[in-house]
Amino acid sequence: MKHLNQEQLVDAYYGGKDGVAERRLKRRLDRHLGGCDECASAYDTLKSDLAAVSASDVPERAADYGAQIWSRVAPLLPPRPFEERRAPGMGMWRGLSYAAGCAVLVAGAFYVGTVWEHYRHAGKTVAPAPEQAHAPAQPKVVVVVLGDHLDRSERLLVELKHADSDSAETAPLKDEARGLLAANRVFREDAEKDGDADLSTALSHLDKLLTGLADHPGQLDAAALSQLKDEMNADGLLFEVRVLRSKNPHRNAAVRVIARGGTA
Amino acid sequence: MGQNERATIQAVLAGDKDAYGALVVRHSRMLFRLAYRMTGNEADADDVVQEAFLRGYQKLASFESRSDFGTWIYRITVHCALDRMQKRRAEAARRVGEEADPELDSVQVADASPDPERLALSAEIGALQELAMRGLTAVERTAFVLRHMEDRSTEEIAEALKVKPNAAKQTVFRAVEKVRQRLVNMKVMA
Numbered sequence: 001m002k003h004l005n006q007e008q009l010v011d012a013y014y015g016g017k018d019g020v021a022e023r024r025l026k027r028r029l030d031r032h033l034g035g036c037d038e039c040a041s042a043y044d045t046l047k048s049d050l051a052a053v054s055a056s057d058v059p060e061r062a063a064d065y066g067a068q069i070w071s072r073v074a075p076l077l078p079p080r081p082f083e084e085r086r087a088p089g090m091g092m093w094r095g096l097s098y099a100a101g102c103a104v105l106v107a108g109a110f111y112v113g114t115v116w117e118h119y120r121h122a123g124k125t126v127a128p129a130p131e132q133a134h135a136p137a138q139p140k141v142v143v144v145v146l147g148d149h150l151d152r153s154e155r156l157l158v159e160l161k162h163a164d165s166d167s168a169e170t171a172p173l174k175d176e177a178r179g180l181l182a183a184n185r186v187f188r189e190d191a192e193k194d195g196d197a198d199l200s201t202a203l204s205h206l207d208k209l210l211t212g213l214a215d216h217p218g219q220l221d222a223a224a225l226s227q228l229k230d231e232m233n234a235d236g237l238l239f240e241v242r243v244l245r246s247k248n249p250h251r252n253a254a255v256r257v258i259a260r261g262g263t264a
Numbered sequence: 265m266g267q268n269e270r271a272t273i274q275a276v277l278a279g280d281k282d283a284y285g286a287l288v289v290r291h292s293r294m295l296f297r298l299a300y301r302m303t304g305n306e307a308d309a310d311d312v313v314q315e316a317f318l319r320g321y322q323k324l325a326s327f328e329s330r331s332d333f334g335t336w337i338y339r340i341t342v343h344c345a346l347d348r349m350q351k352r353r354a355e356a357a358r359r360v361g362e363e364a365d366p367e368l369d370s371v372q373v374a375d376a377s378p379d380p381e382r383l384a385l386s387a388e389i390g391a392l393q394e395l396a397m398r399g400l401t402a403v404e405r406t407a408f409v410l411r412h413m414e415d416r417s418t419e420e421i422a423e424a425l426k427v428k429p430n431a432a433k434q435t436v437f438r439a440v441e442k443v444r445q446r447l448v449n450m451k452v453m454a
Contacts, residue, residue, distance in 0.1 A: 066289030
């Protein structure tokens with residue numbers, strides 16, 4: 001075995017105070033020291049050196065030294081120097097309460113921000129009166145005259161007759177058809193009630209054409225226009241309308257009030 | 265830790281400040297011995313003991329009842345003494361180039377015996393010891409005192425210094441080497 005180095009000699013000197021592994025090491029080192037004069041000599045020198053600093057005389061203190069220290073410490077102790085001992089789980093509850101507090105703060109800030117934004121925008125735009133804001137939209141009331149209705153229907157049919165597939169021309173036709181539908185239905189119902197078969201038949205026919213025109217999806221291309229004219233016999237209908245206008249001028253003065261977007 | 269000491273600690277925690285006095289009286293002398301060996305100065309050792317009990321009182325709520333109060337306050341004292349030594353060394357470093365600190369330059373020895381002969385011997389030993397240990401850093405001196413004079417294990421030293429056991433062992437070894445070197449130098453000078 002090699003000779004022990006200084007660290008091993010120090011281990012041999014102090015090792016017995018440590019754990020099992022250290023004590024085992026010390027026993028091994030002691031065995032070496034028992035059989036190696038050179039190492040034993042070095043170890044004796046170490047012991048001698050350390051002995052010089054072993055005999056440490058500590059100044060004696062009076063028997064009441066503890067009481068003296070207490071008399072110096074007691075006035076310095078704060079009245080409540082530490083928190084009450086926390087019950088198990090208090091840390092968790094404290095953490096949870098902090099988290100809940102933060103959540104409430106964030107929610108409160110969000111709510112205040114929302115309200116603030118609402119009032120900021122309300123200040124920039126004209127706010128509707130409360131009753132207007134919440135009241136349902138009232139339909140527009142329109143006074144219609146049968147003669148005018150027939151005039152407009154005639155114009156529509158003429159335009160339809162001469163319309164081509166240009167979207168710029170057909171778009172107003174659809175809007176006009178929608179505008180005529182409500183009045184047409186009112187006058188048709190009146191004619192049915194009054195037993196005016198000619199007027200009722202003509203307006204019923206017109207109703208189908210107006211509905212087909214108003215509800216036609218997308219643009220009216222050449223094929224759709226042609227189909228509509230053929231199916232609805234637009235030319236025949238135009239003739240019927242013209243006859244009605246000239247046939248009964250008295251009736252054409254009939255007035256009805258309709259609600260645009262609703263019924264009369 | 266005995267039932268009596270545990271009950272005392274509970275009383276202190278419950279607000280009975282005077283109960284802490286019993287703990288102070290019981291452990292003061294043991295702490296003074298440690299503090300003196302670490303600082304090498306009576307006045308500093310007294311202050312360290314006082315500071316340790318103050319810190320202990322403030323931290324008592326964190327004391328685990330299953331451990332020993334004596335061991336706990338002992339570790340606090342180690343740290344108080346370390347702080348004191350480092351403060352002293354910092355003060356001494358500031359004085360370099362100015363005037364020498366007579367308290368640091370002189371070696372304070374115990375005055376325990378009325379016998380003049382023994383007093384002289386004790387003073388000589390104390391002076392030798394103090395001179396031999398003067399070259400150590402605060403941590404090395406602490407490790408050496410705990411190991412060599414207080415008979416503490418490597419694990420206890422490691423816990424007190426808040427280092428790993430191997431680091432504590434190395435610190436002790438370094439301290440031993442330095443002490444021996446200084447002793448050799450003193451013998452040469454003598």
